Amino acid sequence: MRYLVRRGIMLLLTLWSAITLNFLLPRLMPGNPAEVMLAKFKGKGNMSPQAIHAIKVMLGLNNESLWQQYLQYWHEIFHWNFGVSYTYFPFSVTHEIAQALPWTLVLIGVTTVMSFVIGTGLGIAAAWKRGSLLDSSVTSIFTFTSSFPYFWFALICIFLLGFETTVFPNSGGFAATMNPGFNMAFIGSAVYHSILPAFTILVSSLGGWQLQMRNNMIAALNEDYVVLARAKGLPERTLAILYAARNAILPNMTSFAMSLGFVVSGAILVELVFSYPGMGNLLYSAVSNEDFPLMQGIFLMIVVCVVLANFAADVINVFLDPRVRRGGGEA
Amino acid sequence: MALLEVEHLTVTYGNVHAVRDVSLKLEPGEILGVVGESGSGKSTLGYAVTKLLRSPGQISAGRVLFEGQDLVPMAERELRKKRWKDIAVVMQSGMNALNPVATIRRQFEDAIMAHSPMSQTKMRERVAEMLQLVNIDARYADNYPHELSGGMKQRVAIALALVLDPKLIIFDEPTTALDVVVQRYIVQNLKMLRKRYNFSALFISHDLGTVLEIADRVAVMYGGKMVEVQAAGELLKNPRHPYTEALLKCFPDPRSEQIEVLGIPGTPPDLADLSPGCPFHPRCAMAMDRCRVETPEYISMGEAGVACHLAAREVEVGQNG
Numbered sequence A: 001m002r003y004l005v006r007r008g009i010m011l012l013l014t015l016w017s018a019i020t021l022n023f024l025l026p027r028l029m030p031g032n033p034a035e036v037m038l039a040k041f042k043g044k045g046n047m048s049p050q051a052i053h054a055i056k057v058m059l060g061l062n063n064e065s066l067w068q069q070y071l072q073y074w075h076e077i078f079h080w081n082f083g084v085s086y087t088y089f090p091f092s093v094t095h096e097i098a099q100a101l102p103w104t105l106v107l108i109g110v111t112t113v114m115s116f117v118i119g120t121g122l123g124i125a126a127a128w129k130r131g132s133l134l135d136s137s138v139t140s141i142f143t144f145t146s147s148f149p150y151f152w153f154a155l156i157c158i159f160l161l162g163f164e165t166t167v168f169p170n171s172g173g174f175a176a177t178m179n180p181g182f183n184m185a186f187i188g189s190a191v192y193h194s195i196l197p198a199f200t201i202l203v204s205s206l207g208g209w210q211l212q213m214r215n216n217m218i219a220a221l222n223e224d225y226v227v228l229a230r231a232k233g234l235p236e237r238t239l240a241i242l243y244a245a246r247n248a249i250l251p252n253m254t255s256f257a258m259s260l261g262f263v264v265s266g267a268i269l270v271e272l273v274f275s276y277p278g279m280g281n282l283l284y285s286a287v288s289n290e291d292f293p294l295m296q297g298i299f300l301m302i303v304v305c306v307v308l309a310n311f312a313a314d315v316i317n318v319f320l321d322p323r324v325r326r327g328g329g330e331a
Numbered sequence B: 001m002a003l004l005e006v007e008h009l010t011v012t013y014g015n016v017h018a019v020r021d022v023s024l025k026l027e028p029g030e031i032l033g034v035v036g037e038s039g040s041g042k043s044t045l046g047y048a049v050t051k052l053l054r055s056p057g058q059i060s061a062g063r064v065l066f067e068g069q070d071l072v073p074m075a076e077r078e079l080r081k082k083r084w085k086d087i088a089v090v091m092q093s094g095m096n097a098l099n100p101v102a103t104i105r106r107q108f109e110d111a112i113m114a115h116s117p118m119s120q121t122k123m124r125e126r127v128a129e130m131l132q133l134v135n136i137d138a139r140y141a142d143n144y145p146h147e148l149s150g151g152m153k154q155r156v157a158i159a160l161a162l163v164l165d166p167k168l169i170i171f172d173e174p175t176t177a178l179d180v181v182v183q184r185y186i187v188q189n190l191k192m193l194r195k196r197y198n199f200s201a202l203f204i205s206h207d208l209g210t211v212l213e214i215a216d217r218v219a220v221m222y223g224g225k226m227v228e229v230q231a232a233g234e235l236l237k238n239p240r241h242p243y244t245e246a247l248l249k250c251f252p253d254p255r256s257e258q259i260e261v262l263g264i265p266g267t268p269p270d271l272a273d274l275s276p277g278c279p280f281h282p283r284c285a286m287a288m289d290r291c292r293v294e295t296p297e298y299i300s301m302g303e304a305g306v307a308c309h310l311a312a313r314e315v316e317v318g319q320n321g
């Protein structure tokens, strides 16, 4: 537990420094982003005084001392107030993120978890039955698919399944004729639209997990303790799971937790290719429109999630690896 | 009937012939030491006997008779019933032989449950009893391997091997990675356990001193071949093979006046090389022309045996005269 408390303090420190960096960056930038933004907003229409205030606080156009600005900045952060998006004026940054986040969380989140679970399972099976038909076929297929450039493969899928044969829609997150809502028709449409992007993500990411797990597992099967377990005449299943896989999965859990952290940033390539209404697309349009408030909000989200995922990885490790749990000398 | 009888065993890793035409016999309750320098095939022999060879290791010829039953063609399913209950293993540098993510208790219990299930309470008692045998406090049962010192882990590994009271234990360098004090301690402990449990053992080590202390007979391996077998005391007094003689010179008697440690000049043989001739001849001070072209046969003399042209001649002379 001492270990977790230590990690928890580290987490808070990291969060604090990331958020502070986010405060300093626009203020250190050459030119004055806040001024530029406000000038740009002029052409868009009337802004409420609060919106103007938020922009000033977040990006730094204030007569007050840096310290005063810093306190105000934290105030805005605690109220989820990141200002108004330039690109999607008059909507706020928070609103835009709230709109995009669920799409990404569901599509990228679910596929990331699926990819990890299926890939790891297949890696274990392939290593356990090393040299079998299952191993050679699965492993060679994944070696092949994991070398695809993603956009190339996605475009081919869209071309074949979205244009040539219109089995699946070729873009968007739901049918253009519908209004987002919590009803069967809409959810059905969303699921239908997600199948093709999900498929392409799985095909391009499964291989990585499978190959890595297979390698770890093969190394584990050669460890003394696995040979000893065999000498003990333990049932095959105990041997494969408790002795080999249980140890082989440890290094992968960390990469998995990290990849969960990056889910929030969306898979920019995926969302662009499929015009998917998620965080990746939002980030892309923020960057291409020099929409500083939106960028700042998104970066903040990503940083927080990555730091949290890092912490989650530590927690998972504590549960899975006794060497970390008590003292943590060797790990 | 001998407990273990190995007949003309040959083990290959691809084209590396790690064990070549080795035969040996082990009576119930007997401890056979196996010595030889690194790479001479000691571990390979031990793992072949238990059919635990790492890939690409393969038994390419020979038989391993355990209580008269050949283990070589036996299916893993059949063999699994004999594992640990009949034949247990203590691995080379026991440090890594314990599963890092399971408690010590769990690693005892899965072996018990796999072969002779008993109640939880009985099992707790048994684990405590086994740990006490190797002088480890029973409360360590709920610790993880990394929380124990190297010597403790090694003793746990020994207790683990004894838990089902096996007939045969393969010790693969049980003391190698430990410091001398701990080594002594474990050897004393093993001698006591042996009296109590009366197991047979193949005791593999490259430390001739330890082997001479604990084993009844000693087999000397060189380049995958068994070059000499003798009772421990005899071997020390009267080595027949020039390699054994050289080995003994590497382990000076601490009580003797002149402590002079001699290495054996030259390098171990290439195990992929199958050309005839004695494997030791390039390093042998007494090599004859014959040794270069003709592989000496292993001549068995009851409990003992030797594979050397020179020694064979002396044996003949001795028998005739």
Ligand SMILES: Nc1ncnc2c1ncn2[C@@H]1O[C@H](COP(=O)(O)OP(=O)(O)OP(=O)(O)O)[C@@H](O)[C@H]1O
Binding pocket: B013, B016, B018, B036, B037, B038, B039, B040, B041, B042, B043, B044, B045, B054, B055, B056, B057, B092, B206, B271
């Ligand atoms: N898994 C393996 N794959 C290929 N070759 C191997 C393998 N294991 C052992 N060998 C080879 O077999 C030969 C004998 O090895 P073995 O481990 O039996 O020697 P040893 O006498 O136990 O040596 P040591 O004292 O170093 O433990 C060596 O030449 C080694 O390189």
Ligand SMILES: [Mg+2]
Binding pocket: B042, B043, B044, B092, B172, B173
């Ligand atoms: Mg060895």
